[in-house]
Amino acid sequence: MMRTEKGKPDTTARHVLQALAEHASPTGTDAHPSVLRIQYRTGYDRTTVQRALRRLEKAGLIAKDGAKESRTRYKLAMELRRPVTDWSDLEREEDEFRAAAAERKRRSRSKGVTHAESVTVTDGEDVTVTHAESVTGECHALKVRSSRTERSPNHPQPSDKQLLEDSSPAAASNEQQAAAAQVQTKSGSEKTDHHLRAFGAFMSNYPKKRDREEAKKAWIAAIERGVDPQHMVDAAQAYARERFGQDPKYTKLPANWLNKGCYDDEPDPQPGRHLRAVGDSGPHRNPENPSDYHQDW
DSSP states (O other): OOBOTTSSBOHHHHHHHHHHHHTSOTTSOOBOOOHHHHHHHHOOOHHHHHHHHHHHHHTTSEEEEEEETTEEEEEEOTTOOOOHHHHHHHHHHHHHHHHHHHHHHHHHHHHTOOOOTTEEEETTTEEEEOSOTTSOHHHHHHHHHHHHHTSOTTSOOOOHHHHHHHTSHHHHHHHHHHHHHHHHHHHHHHHHHHHHHHHHHHHHHSSOOOOHHHHHHHHHHHHHTTOOHHHHHHHHHHHHHHHTTSOGGGSOOHHHHHHTTGGGSOOOSSOOOOOOOOTTSSOOOOTTOGGGGOOOO
């Protein structure tokens, strides 16, 4: 992923690269949209577009390939792929964000808790007062006993036996087990959210976007079988290139494609008919699937 001088993702250059890809052939050649066309597509001004083109060329993602109809023609570096570390970096940032949010929530809750370290109550009757030089033991004991006896009848007091059972090592062990189960459930939920985010990338690249809920079930089943999500996304991109220009009615539904394990199939050695961009009459893309030119740079 291209980054700015400050180390942040260069979203401007990425957007311009997407506009070029929409006007390129399936092999990444013959991309010659005008600067005005890219402005219309991205919403950037002329200077911003020209600077982004220079950054893309410097990074080796595009290269000038002559001129056509007085416009510069570019060739896209289709052989380049984003490193795997880009995804792991995003996952790490997500984990850090969640951990920071949990810490802020914990601190917020701890501010509302009052720790009564100066009072120790034993056997429900005797009261020991420490660090309370201006308060007599008798007066303080009366106040404590009063607070115990004036409770609402709807909230009966626990017996001494119940108090001893609640403070026993077995009860503490049960609480720890319940807390561990809660953490494990939360971890599983976060893992499921991560897989569903990857499913969105899969559907955006798959050539036929039908029966999304069935596809989601098949996706989760494939994950449970141990299939790598990135492998399925890459295979969906390859299948989209293979089906480009072919009759869409023969394109597999995403759920069938996943259930049959087609992500492990070898690519078709006979590519389909390619469309060639002619003139500047707008984006040249597959009418059945406008996202065929999308590449995850």
